Amino acid sequence: MLAAERRDHLLELLARQGKIVAKEVAAELGISEDSVRRDLRDLAAEGLCQRVYGGALPVSPAVVDYGARQSVAPDGKRKVASVAAGLVRPGGTVILDGGTTALAVAHALPRDLACTVITHSPPIAVALLDHPQAEVFVLGGRLFKHSAVTCGAAAAEAAQNVSADLFLLGVTGVHPEAGLTTGDAEDAAMKRALAARAADTYVLASSEKIGTASRFRVLPWAETSGLVTDKDPHDPVLEQLAENGVEVLPAG
Amino acid sequence: MLAAERRDHLLELLARQGKIVAKEVAAELGISEDSVRRDLRDLAAEGLCQRVYGGALPVSPAVVDYGARQSVAPDGKRKVASVAAGLVRPGGTVILDGGTTALAVAHALPRDLACTVITHSPPIAVALLDHPQAEVFVLGGRLFKHSAVTCGAAAAEAAQNVSADLFLLGVTGVHPEAGLTTGDAEDAAMKRALAARAADTYVLASSEKIGTASRFRVLPWAETSGLVTDKDPHDPVLEQLAENGVEVLPAG
DNA sequence: CCCGTTCTTGCACGTTTCTGCATGTATCGT
DNA sequence: ACGATACATGCAGAAACGTGCAAGAACGGG
Incomplete structure (x- = not known):
């Protein structure tokens, strides 16, 4: 591995996970x-990262350049996105839902991961423009501006023509009784249609969604494979879900 | 092996695997x-790669990206976009092509214009998110990353299901004999399909496009209604087009 | 056909850069 | 305060680098 390449790798890691642990990276890259410390020192000298004990952090968002600016997802969402991105297998096909958490997943995908991404979210399509190895398929339809996704009959129909290994589903509410909910009926229908086209459905739920419910039911728990969240796994809501057979993937 | 051939090989290698290790290539090519070092040095001098210790890396895509992304539309494109935006009638339906000029049109549309916009460009869909009165319809399909538009069979099929008053067509070359041209065959086919779905087709051509030609023909002049450009209307190329019955809309 | 020129290529040499280890110091958590 | 961990520094071997040089090929003019 080239030294300069390693440096790029560190920067990408920094943007994707929001931090670098020197020991981990050293082990990972062998x-x-x-x-690693020398690289981090150099990067810090160029103002590309902030050196801290044990590793490095991104430079404060105010100073950071344009590239990282758009990837400023709240910490919780980024953690969830990072774990969810790990569910995408090289060569696999994933359906990416709309919403800010799913957008964070797009940013969290390794830049040179070879996979197929199906999405009905134009912002996600844009985010994947610089993933040269990712084959992106956009589901067309009427643009629902609130969520920045396509929906409606045309979108639902387009969804019928695809299949995937995995669907990463974003919702606004995760509640033991109310189930998975969102704020728009059409959006909910679209999510259902997408879930039906994937072998596995994992729910993306940053901590603030846990225990809340919105107006429209999306899916029953039985049709989901698991839940990715940064909320403490010992949270009563999550424990109740686990008892009901939902696989909870912690993103602490 | 010819020297020039070797150079091409290096560039291809760079594009394919994202890096070059001098030692490996030397062994591979014998x-x-x-x-190899000499070649890499020359390529770097031409700005075709970035020389690093041990080999070379592609010119940082980040630099290119941010440059293009950040740079506001050049003056010419903005003028063209402004005039073209004026062609969109309230309540009307327009098909917006991909490309930076069309994106400038999206930005130039009055924020509360009530109209329907059909596009196969995710960036344009994103740009129209804050136009509350605009009904946006996205044509889905495989994402062609170079132009940031959807194309392929699915996109062409989706195009068959729409109709519009107006198609604002972006091209890379406008030439009296070669006609309207672009750099990708699939992209050209998509533009043709879109032109067939609109009553009028107007070409967006900032001045640097006038008099140039690219690899693939898009449309004959007969199937276009007019041309919007910021180039001096007395330019010989434009006068020749005008003689052939093309309506030239000046955007000086 | 011959000769001089130019360009390319590989080798040799000295120099620079990188990397891992060892040492001693600073910092963190308990 | 203490042990554990992370850190900076110095060092040595290895690898990569630039430069100069010479042999050979391609080319053009006489």
Whole structure:
């Protein structure tokens, strides 16, 4: 591995996970921690990261350049996105829902991951423009501006023509009794249509969604494979879900 | 192996695997590392790669990206976009092509214009998110990353289901004999399909496009209604077009 | 056909850069 | 305060680098 390449890798890691742990990276890349430390020192000298004890953090968002600016998702969403991105297998096909959390997943995908991404969200399509190895398929339809996704009959029909291994579903409410809910009926229908086209459906739920419910039911728990959240797994709501057979993937 | 051939090989390698390791290439091609280094040095001098210790990397896509993304539309494109936006009638339906000029049109549309916009460009869909009165319809399909538009069979099929008053067509070349041209065959086919669905087709051509031609023909002049450009209307190329019955809308 | 020129290529040499280890110091958590 | 961990520094071997040089090929003019 080239030294400069390693440097790029560090920067990408920083943008994707929001932090770097020197020890982990050294082990992952099979190089000494000294080299990682040296790289981090250099990057910090160029103002590209902030050196901290044990690793590095992104430079404060105010100073950060344009590239990272758009990837400023709240910490919780980024953690969820990072774990969810790990569910996407190389060569696999994933349906990415709309919403800010799903957008964070798009940003969290390794830049050179070879996979197929199906989405009905134009912002996600735009975010994936610089993933050269990702084959992106956009589901057309009427643009629902509130969520920045396409929906309606045309979109639902387009969804019937695709299949995927995985659907990463964003919702606005996750509640033991109310189930998975969202604020728009059409949007809910679209999510249902997408879930029906994927072998597995994982729900993206940053902590603020847990225990809340919105107006329209999306899916029953039985049709989901699991839930990715940064909320403490010992939270009563999550424990109740786990008892009901929902696989909870912690993103702490 | 010819020197120029070797150079091409290096560039292709760079594009394919995102990096070049001098030692590996030298062994693979059976030449000395010195020659590889010399080639890389030359390529770097031409700005075709970035030289690093041990090999080379592509010119940072980040630099290109941000440059293009950040740079507000050049003056010419903005003038063209402004005039073209004026062609959109309240309550009317317009098909907006992809490309930076069409994106400028989206930005130039009055924020509360009530109209229907059909597009196969995710960035344009995103740009129209804050036009509350605009009904936006996205044509889905495989995402062609170079132009940031959807194309392919699915997109062409989706195009068959819409109709519009107006198609604002972006091209890369406007030439009296070669006609309207663009750099990608699929993209050209998509533009043709869109032109067939609109009553009128107006070409968006900022001055640098006038008199140039690209690889693939899009449309004959007969199927266009007019041309919007900021180039001096007395330009010989434009006068020749006008003689052939093309309506030239000046955007000076 | 011959000769001089130019360009390319590989080799040799000295220099720079990188990397991992060892050492001693600073910092963190308990 | 203490041990554990992370850190900076110095060092040595290895790898990559630039440069100069010479052999060979391609080319053009006489």
